[in-house]
Amino acid sequence: MLQARQIPGGVRLGLAAISLSVALVGGGAASAQDKNAGELVVLSLGGSYQDAQSKEWFKPFAEKSGVKVSEASGYNFAKLKVMIESGNVEADVVDISADTMTALADAGLLEKIDWSKIPAECQAGIPADMKKDYAFPIIQWAMVMAYNTSKVPQDKAPKTWADFWNVTAFPGKRASIGATRPPVEQATLAINGDLAKLYPFDLNAAFDKIKSLGNAIIFADGYAQVAQYLADGEADMAIIPNGRVGPLVAAGRPVAINWNQHLTFPNFFAIPKGAPHKDNAMKFLGYVCQPEVLAKIAAPTNYGPINVDAYKFIPADVARLLPGNPETVALGRPIDTVFLSKARPDIAKGWARMAVR
Amino acid sequence: MTDTTFPLPAAAGRGPGRFKGRFPWLMAPAVIFYLVFFGWPLVQMLWSSIWSDGFTLAGYTEFFSDPVYWWVLGYTMLIGVVTLVLTLAVGYPVAYWLVGLNKTWMVVLMAFVLIPFWSSGLVRTYAWLVILGRQGLVNTTLMRFELIDEPLPFLGTHTAVLVGLTYYLLPYMILCLFSVMNNIDRNLMLAARNLGASPIRAFFAIFVPLTKPGVFAGSFLVFMLAVGMYITPALLGGPDQTTLPLVIALQINEALDWTLAAALSMILLIVSVAIQVFANRYVDLDKMWGGAR
Numbered sequence: 001m002l003q004a005r006q007i008p009g010g011v012r013l014g015l016a017a018i019s020l021s022v023a024l025v026g027g028g029a030a031s032a033q034d035k036n037a038g039e040l041v042v043l044s045l046g047g048s049y050q051d052a053q054s055k056e057w058f059k060p061f062a063e064k065s066g067v068k069v070s071e072a073s074g075y076n077f078a079k080l081k082v083m084i085e086s087g088n089v090e091a092d093v094v095d096i097s098a099d100t101m102t103a104l105a106d107a108g109l110l111e112k113i114d115w116s117k118i119p120a121e122c123q124a125g126i127p128a129d130m131k132k133d134y135a136f137p138i139i140q141w142a143m144v145m146a147y148n149t150s151k152v153p154q155d156k157a158p159k160t161w162a163d164f165w166n167v168t169a170f171p172g173k174r175a176s177i178g179a180t181r182p183p184v185e186q187a188t189l190a191i192n193g194d195l196a197k198l199y200p201f202d203l204n205a206a207f208d209k210i211k212s213l214g215n216a217i218i219f220a221d222g223y224a225q226v227a228q229y230l231a232d233g234e235a236d237m238a239i240i241p242n243g244r245v246g247p248l249v250a251a252g253r254p255v256a257i258n259w260n261q262h263l264t265f266p267n268f269f270a271i272p273k274g275a276p277h278k279d280n281a282m283k284f285l286g287y288v289c290q291p292e293v294l295a296k297i298a299a300p301t302n303y304g305p306i307n308v309d310a311y312k313f314i315p316a317d318v319a320r321l322l323p324g325n326p327e328t329v330a331l332g333r334p335i336d337t338v339f340l341s342k343a344r345p346d347i348a349k350g351w352a353r354m355a356v357r
Numbered sequence: 358m359t360d361t362t363f364p365l366p367a368a369a370g371r372g373p374g375r376f377k378g379r380f381p382w383l384m385a386p387a388v389i390f391y392l393v394f395f396g397w398p399l400v401q402m403l404w405s406s407i408w409s410d411g412f413t414l415a416g417y418t419e420f421f422s423d424p425v426y427w428w429v430l431g432y433t434m435l436i437g438v439v440t441l442v443l444t445l446a447v448g449y450p451v452a453y454w455l456v457g458l459n460k461t462w463m464v465v466l467m468a469f470v471l472i473p474f475w476s477s478g479l480v481r482t483y484a485w486l487v488i489l490g491r492q493g494l495v496n497t498t499l500m501r502f503e504l505i506d507e508p509l510p511f512l513g514t515h516t517a518v519l520v521g522l523t524y525y526l527l528p529y530m531i532l533c534l535f536s537v538m539n540n541i542d543r544n545l546m547l548a549a550r551n552l553g554a555s556p557i558r559a560f561f562a563i564f565v566p567l568t569k570p571g572v573f574a575g576s577f578l579v580f581m582l583a584v585g586m587y588i589t590p591a592l593l594g595g596p597d598q599t600t601l602p603l604v605i606a607l608q609i610n611e612a613l614d615w616t617l618a619a620a621l622s623m624i625l626l627i628v629s630v631a632i633q634v635f636a637n638r639y640v641d642l643d644k645m646w647g648g649a650r
Contacts, residue, residue, distance in 0.1 A: 179596075
């Protein structure tokens with residue numbers, strides 16, 4: 001039963017930490033001749049995103065620097081918090097979303113980024129507001145509207161979130177991720193389409209608007225499932241990260257993206273407080289920050305580099321599909337991480353409350 | 358009475374206290390195991406529900422002051438009861454039928470009950486996504502026979518969640534009923550018939566009362582599991598199918614309000630225990646878990 005499982009989660013994490021540290025000690029002994037190099041443990045998000053990171057970032061860095069890089073994936077905010085608070089820090093670099101970063105930084109659980117160690121040629125292209133104290137910006141992904149072009153012809157496709165919510169003018173099934181990140185912003189934009197005045201917004205009104213879709217929308221448990229719904233015709237339109245659409249298009253599915261009113265979500269590399277190989281983590285950031293290195297994962301992931309200089313190394317046909325590219329950048333806006341990070345508990349509660357209203 | 362043919366829990370016919378007096382230390386490993394892996398986490402959970410930078414009842418206050426949690430708890434209990442009734446309605450005839458088969462067929466058909474029982478719950482729930490989807494088995498079949506024009510929306514409905522839960526928990530019910538039914542002496546039915554009872558009367562007057570322990574054991578198991586189930590409502594349901602375990606998971610992973618999550622867990626536990634205690638006043642639980650007779 002669930003309640004019995006909750007706490008052993010901590011026990012399990014502890015056990016995992018023990019086994020991991022045993023593994024690390026073992027690994028350390030093996031590469032002992034490489035005295036100065038040491039190790040680096042990166043925790044990323046898995047899937048094809050991490051495959052690309054591994055191929056283009058982690059492995060080349062390991063070769064160049066002699067640092068032994070080990071990778072892990074799969075975590076959430078709760079696990080990171082437990083890991084850092086309990087002092088069993090298993091990772092030196094974590095790939096985290098902006099609101100997770102904000103919340104962890106506010107709780108004092110991240111190491112400060114030493115920007116003086118980041119080479120000047122890396123810093124030039126990073127927008128000033130992305131130079132965070134506790135995190136290094138890497139890529140941004142966009143929450144977009146995607147639709148099945150065989151069910152919804154391009155000229156009759158919904159263009160705004162108001163259209164997406166208009167089930168009479170735009171019939172068809174919609175899909176979105178549910179409980180973990182309900183589409184509150186999109187619902188708000190459906191009520192009032194002004195991107196500039198999106199934040200702060202009324203969560204209750206947003207949840208009412210989501211609820212008003214009733215059976216016209218199905219909610220998935222994860223983004224992979226949303227993509228699956230779009231791919232197999234379970235849904236005709238979806239609220240989905242742009243990177244999940246690329247593989248569908250590549251596989252020949254009749255799917256298109258509508259970039260209008262998209263929201264961009266930056267992702268960061270952060271160093272958890274008490275990370276065992278902090279110096280290597282900074283060394284890694286000093287490598288990965290180079291525009292031509294950053295640019296390498298754009299094509300395989302469809303996620304755009306935050307450093308604008310990286311676009312010099314991205315072919316135009318790839319750049320067109322990335323969030324932050326010159327053609328579509330004006331159609332969207334970045335999320336307000338401070339607002340979202342604060343609203344997090346209320347969003348979680350609002351989801352449950354929506355059911356009974 | 359016939360001997361047991363299947364090594365199921367009910368086959369253990371000895372009283373619970375047989376070894377107690379003589380070798381108490383034999384219990385020690387089990388007791389230590391339970392204290393470390395069950396007792397301690399339970400204490401920790403109770404602790405984290407009342408302690409967050411100091412003593413607090415915030416989690417409990419929030420539960421009692423906000424009707425949303427009452428609704429969710431009520432829905433969770435309702436889902437548990439309906440699942441129980443459905444599994445009982447489906448499981449009882451199946452178990453009855455299985456017991457009556459000859460041994461070869463019984464083993465073969467029992468595999469159909471046990472193989473899903475052994476498979477991963479996640480996979481079995483995902484299978485229902487494929488079956489109930491808009492392009493799924495049910496909808497495409499109905500559309501092919503032109504019974505419907507538009508695919509029926511199954512996913513994200515109470516029906517989908519109940520179907521998923523019933524399917525998932527059916528083996529538990531069947532195994533409980535089967536073990537009890539298997540131990541019922543069929544000669545009692547023959548005797549009843551011999552004394553002039555109709556087959557239906559013999560069934561309801563003799564057989565059904567004898568299966569009561571299995572019915573209660575199965576019902577308890579199914580209810581408790583349904584109430585604590587997380588995967589099925591998460592995957593097959595929508596916002597209207599939010600159960601208490603889902604709210605707890607959301608508090609832990611998204612809202613990070615672990616005090617509330619612990620308090621909600623305690624409340625779910627207390628309600629479950631209360632139901633068991635309440636039932637204990639009307640049903641002999643010792644007998645139920647201890648054996649068929």
